[in-house]
Amino acid sequence: MADEVCIRSMLAADVDAVLAVEQQAFETPWSRAAFEEEMENDLAHYLVVVGECKLMGYGGFWLVLDEAHVTNIALSPPYQGRGLGSLLLEHMIFAAKSLGAVSMTLEVRPSNAAARKLYARRGFVERGVRPNYYAELGEDALIMWLDKL
Helix, strand or coil, X not given: CHHHEEEEEXXXXXXXXXXXXXXXXXXXXXXXXXXXXXXXXXXXXXXXEEECCEEEEEEEEXXXXXXXXXXXXXXXXXXXXXXXXXXXXXXXXXXXXXXXXXXXXXXXXXXXXXXXXXXXXXXXXXXXXXXXXXXXXXXXXXXXEECCC
């Protein structure tokens, strides 16, 4: 599967397709305005996974000084479980490192076992909790760090 996809920078023209993935992947999806603002945000860096003539997923991070903070990673449900999340995360880590990041952090729902497993396989470790971070879901967030990119 990985040989059949392309990972590239997200373009403004990708917003509709990214929104479709976002709405399929999350119970509380971001709005169009949120993604449009991210496209104008100098700290934000987003990548998309494209294959089979469509956008399959996306991921983004903010670069603040030498830390990369993952904002989201999402794949359309038909493309989950095929190794694309790992491939996308590797590209995000490489992009962050290329931009000068030395570490990467993210928040994840404790109930999101698949994401937690993905991050742990790559070396992210749990370092704290943000209480009620996902207030609309009634869930805390686990804070995970990858110390050396």
